[in-house]
Amino acid sequence: xxxxxxxxxxxxxxxxxxxxxxxxxxxxLRGPDxxxxxxxxxxxxxxxxxxxxxxxxxxxxxxxxxxxIITAVLGFLGTVMLGRFLERGGPNQ
Amino acid sequence: MNPILSDYLVLGLATVGxxxxxxxxxxxxxxxxxFTRMHAAGKAATLGVSCLLLAAGIFFGTLGxxxxxxxxxxxxxxxFVTAPIATTTMARAAYRTAxxxxxxxxxxxxxxxxxxxxxx
Numbered sequence: 001x002x003x004x005x006x007x008x009x010x011x012x013x014x015x016x017x018x019x020x021x022x023x024x025x026x027x028x029l030r031g032p033d034x035x036x037x038x039x040x041x042x043x044x045x046x047x048x049x050x051x052x053x054x055x056x057x058x059x060x061x062x063x064x065x066x067x068x069i070i071t072a073v074l075g076f077l078g079t080v081m082l083g084r085f086l087e088r089g090g091p092n093q
Numbered sequence: 094m095n096p097i098l099s100d101y102l103v104l105g106l107a108t109v110g111x112x113x114x115x116x117x118x119x120x121x122x123x124x125x126x127x128f129t130r131m132h133a134a135g136k137a138a139t140l141g142v143s144c145l146l147l148a149a150g151i152f153f154g155t156l157g158x159x160x161x162x163x164x165x166x167x168x169x170x171x172x173f174v175t176a177p178i179a180t181t182t183m184a185r186a187a188y189r190t191a192x193x194x195x196x197x198x199x200x201x202x203x204x205x206x207x208x209x210x211x212x213x
Binding site: 006010016026033036046047049050060068069076079080082087 | 115175187
């Protein structure tokens with residue numbers, strides 16, 4: 001495939017992913033309570049992994065995939081941490 | 094693999110993944126309460142990010158480094174293990190910290206056994 005078409009297509013996909021990340025941040029901003037914001041945080045971590053993968057393909061650098069792996073593990077740990085924090089009483093106690 | 098074919102495969106998988114993640118984000122914005130939002134974030138986002146990581150693995154695998162492909166397969170397996178655990182933890186926390194009337198459940202199987210459910 002033409003190199004220019006490949007790059008342009010990847011740029012369009014990353015733009016769509018950035019718009020999707022913006023929608024997640026809207027939910028993080030105006031979620032009515034903390035569980036809604038926890039769900040938004042989980043989806044933001046998934047978006048970060050996807051943007052890492054697409055950026056590694058576009059820049060042709062395998063080092064960025066390490067960042068994708070570390071972001072996946074840290075997003076899972078952060079989500080579980082927020083869930084346990086809510087279950088032990090939350091921000092009100 | 095034929096490089097032309099692998100380019101089309103990478104772009105197709107990446108497009109499917111981005112579309113699924115975008116649908117998941119629309120669901121988290123539009124759906125009415127926290128459990129339905131969790132349903133959007135837990136399933137569609139896992140499928141989308143699996144397609145994206147598989148696209149990256151195929152791209153670097155056809156460049157000559159097959160170990161990157163297997164690492165991406167391992168990362169997909171990690172997502173498939175951790176996403177249900179994270180969603181279950183969030184759902185249990187949301188159920189136990191809810192006030193009456195926060196969400197409407199047709200069937201409430203934890204109504205008798207929960208510590209701070211809305212029916213207790």
